Amino acid sequence: MTYITIGTLRVDRGLYDFLADEALPHTGVTPDAFWAGVGRIVNAIGPHVREKLARRAQLQSQIDVFMAREHECTPARHEEFLREIGYLVDEPRPFAIATDNVDTELTQQPGPQLVVPITNARYVLNAVNARWGSVYDALYGTDAIARECALQPGQTYNAVRGQVVIRRVRAFLDEIAPLMTGSHADVVSYYIQHGELHAKLECGRTTGLCQPGQFVGFSGEVNALKTLLLRNHHLHVEIRFDRHSLIGEQDKAGIADVVLESAVSTIIDAEDSVAAVDAQDKVQVYRNWLHLMQGTLTANVPGAEGVYTRRLAQDRHYCTPDGAPLVLSGRSLMLFRSVGWHMSTDAVLDDEGRAVAESILDVAVAAAIAIHDIKGLGCFRNSMKGSVYIVRPKMHGPEEAALSVDLFSAVEEILGLAAGTLKIGLMDEERRTSVNLAACLYAARDRVFFINTGFLDRTGDEIHTAMQAGAVVRKGDMKQACWMAAYEQRNVAIGLACGLRGHAQIGKGMWAMPDRMADMLASKGAQLEAGASTAWVPSPTAATLHALHYHMNDVRHTQLLLSRVAPQPVTELLVLPVEKDITRWSEAEIAAELDTNLQGILGYVVRWVDMGIGCSKVPDLNGVGLMEDRATLRISSQHIGNWLAHGIVTSRQVEKALHRMAAIVDAQNADAPDYRPLLGDMEGPAYRAAQELVFEGASQPCGYTEEILHRYRRIAKERDCGSRAGVLAA
Numbered sequence: 001m002t003y004i005t006i007g008t009l010r011v012d013r014g015l016y017d018f019l020a021d022e023a024l025p026h027t028g029v030t031p032d033a034f035w036a037g038v039g040r041i042v043n044a045i046g047p048h049v050r051e052k053l054a055r056r057a058q059l060q061s062q063i064d065v066f067m068a069r070e071h072e073c074t075p076a077r078h079e080e081f082l083r084e085i086g087y088l089v090d091e092p093r094p095f096a097i098a099t100d101n102v103d104t105e106l107t108q109q110p111g112p113q114l115v116v117p118i119t120n121a122r123y124v125l126n127a128v129n130a131r132w133g134s135v136y137d138a139l140y141g142t143d144a145i146a147r148e149c150a151l152q153p154g155q156t157y158n159a160v161r162g163q164v165v166i167r168r169v170r171a172f173l174d175e176i177a178p179l180m181t182g183s184h185a186d187v188v189s190y191y192i193q194h195g196e197l198h199a200k201l202e203c204g205r206t207t208g209l210c211q212p213g214q215f216v217g218f219s220g221e222v223n224a225l226k227t228l229l230l231r232n233h234h235l236h237v238e239i240r241f242d243r244h245s246l247i248g249e250q251d252k253a254g255i256a257d258v259v260l261e262s263a264v265s266t267i268i269d270a271e272d273s274v275a276a277v278d279a280q281d282k283v284q285v286y287r288n289w290l291h292l293m294q295g296t297l298t299a300n301v302p303g304a305e306g307v308y309t310r311r312l313a314q315d316r317h318y319c320t321p322d323g324a325p326l327v328l329s330g331r332s333l334m335l336f337r338s339v340g341w342h343m344s345t346d347a348v349l350d351d352e353g354r355a356v357a358e359s360i361l362d363v364a365v366a367a368a369i370a371i372h373d374i375k376g377l378g379c380f381r382n383s384m385k386g387s388v389y390i391v392r393p394k395m396h397g398p399e400e401a402a403l404s405v406d407l408f409s410a411v412e413e414i415l416g417l418a419a420g421t422l423k424i425g426l427m428d429e430e431r432r433t434s435v436n437l438a439a440c441l442y443a444a445r446d447r448v449f450f451i452n453t454g455f456l457d458r459t460g461d462e463i464h465t466a467m468q469a470g471a472v473v474r475k476g477d478m479k480q481a482c483w484m485a486a487y488e489q490r491n492v493a494i495g496l497a498c499g500l501r502g503h504a505q506i507g508k509g510m511w512a513m514p515d516r517m518a519d520m521l522a523s524k525g526a527q528l529e530a531g532a533s534t535a536w537v538p539s540p541t542a543a544t545l546h547a548l549h550y551h552m553n554d555v556r557h558t559q560l561l562l563s564r565v566a567p568q569p570v571t572e573l574l575v576l577p578v579e580k581d582i583t584r585w586s587e588a589e590i591a592a593e594l595d596t597n598l599q600g601i602l603g604y605v606v607r608w609v610d611m612g613i614g615c616s617k618v619p620d621l622n623g624v625g626l627m628e629d630r631a632t633l634r635i636s637s638q639h640i641g642n643w644l645a646h647g648i649v650t651s652r653q654v655e656k657a658l659h660r661m662a663a664i665v666d667a668q669n670a671d672a673p674d675y676r677p678l679l680g681d682m683e684g685p686a687y688r689a690a691q692e693l694v695f696e697g698a699s700q701p702c703g704y705t706e707e708i709l710h711r712y713r714r715i716a717k718e719r720d721c722g723s724r725a726g727v728l729a730a
């Protein structure tokens, strides 16, 4: 890296140039002012970051001693101890959050939240455009419709399958926007008269909607509609007519498609789904964010008729029932997820030559770039309220939430932004945050736009925290653990008690089996029944299918009912997921658990380290594709570390299984271009990273995987750079 010195900082030349030449022009912030400001923040906040990280380590070592000594203690004693050491703090007096200028997508529109790795422009564009998605395509193209009517070889459209989809969507319309008489399946035409929607049925009768107010817009002519816009639970449904299309010509009402408002918001992820290990990678992260804020991001995508350029979707234009223009956003509301406090980056060095806290850089750069949106300099608007949404992951407790608030205020000051412009998404994914959630919310009460649960990191942290208490239950049994139920319930109850309903999101976690859409449809609705106003999905298709749940559940009403339920006591959250009777595990069960964890680790790590891919769909031992990211890696690495620590498995057994699983992962990737087999390169960075994650994972701070992954990815980058240079020289 080549650095240039600016004030007290040394800044990577590529990063400096990116900001000076691409990001800052037109924002009103000069490079000198920006870096001088960042320098001040590094000096002011940097020491606090180091102090908080030291505090985490101190608390964990106290907990380790306590758990080794008193692992059979009651939850009440456990609570008492956590209070004694200051891990658990007093609850604030009742209060309500007071965040203002939050976009309606987050306050009024319960709906799916998509997550996408920021470094993959092609996926990012798809994600932002997933605000709207065809439910016909989503059902037709996935296992949501049973296999017996799957596409036959050589067939381009299976009409039987198509009919199943159409029937299912008509039933859905009957459910969410019923007609006064008959079914949408019986309609032969829809038309508008005197600002009201009419539906002509096959039997010759005409009817209308049971709730006429659900008809909110249309395009085309009143008696030759192109689209019809309905609204249910604040989400829009667009019915498209085209009697000349393949589907529309066979449909009695001429319906060619039904499009749902789907990914209402999207997390543009610069954290656990990306592999950004140096200044060069960080520039790629920030450049994509810049092009999103400017509305200019593009990606070339191979399609049926050759390569085409994917761009951000335009807004959607309709007329209201009485003929006034109606414009709806064509894009998902974008939220930026920064890295957590534990990360540092040598893209910028402080006055003592230390890598700076990466959070400072992420928040400062993301906010500076968002000025393009705030000032309306781009082709589109992201936030109509002039807010910038920054998701803060992996914070431990209220002190760290308060430090984020301080950072946000400092960044607003150096950029000349109005106080409160930067909003916080407060992820409840570390144990010290869960147990002190009300205090965390209080610390961020003027800025918070969401809290959420269901996180894989939270399980990783649970295992790490309880490392000395005993052998933890199998990964699959974690979902039934007492702490997990308390975590989910308390987060919602505390969020509602702190006034989030209608003011901020209460979210739930990721559906991690991207190809299992039937299972997702059957189970993900439960997150809304539990009080969530949003929940994470891994893909646009999943967003469209998950949107169906929000039509079935009136989340605002569900939250109203749940707001009468008190949070479970914190002692429920403190019940450790430790197996009391380890003899109940057979050798085969232990071996299966180990194999599953190791195969997941290897399958993910090899792509991360060798190819720089931060989130992958890794087939498990049964061939089911699982979304793996750093959080799932943290769980697997901590789980093996725990079982090693408690003698459930031996190092030798783990080494042998690792080798065996490497062969499976190599076979699974045999056809992947640029794949370097693990077994052909056991001294290579990928295999060594996996070994270290397994054998040293338990001693990593909080069980985080980043330090190991980053170190080996940098080695792999150097190796590839060296071999490229060799090829060029030859």
Ligand SMILES: CC(=O)SCCNC(=O)CCNC(=O)[C@H](O)C(C)(C)COP(=O)(O)OP(=O)(O)OC[C@H]1O[C@@H](n2cnc3c(N)ncnc32)[C@H](O)[C@@H]1OP(=O)(O)O
Pocket: 114, 115, 116, 117, 122, 123, 124, 125, 126, 127, 269, 272, 273, 301, 456, 457, 510, 514, 538, 539, 540, 615, 616, 617, 626, 627, 628, 629, 631, 632
């Ligand atoms: C624990 C946590 O921290 S969760 C948060 C982090 N996790 C995530 O961000 C998961 C996001 N999802 C993903 O990255 C991907 O869906 C993966 C890695 C799980 C699967 O990726 P793939 O194997 O490439 O998916 P698959 O082949 O089924 O589908 C690819 C298509 O779906 C689209 N797609 C898949 N996921 C996404 C997404 N999250 N956003 C937008 N588009 C997506 C791609 O654009 C591509 O379509 P295209 O060819 O038209 O461009």
Ligand SMILES: O=CC(=O)O
Pocket: 272, 393, 429, 454, 455, 456, 457, 458, 509, 510, 631
């Ligand atoms: O950040 C998401 C998680 O599951 O952890």
Ligand SMILES: [Mg+2]
Pocket: 272, 393, 429, 455, 456, 457, 631
């Ligand atoms: Mg996480």
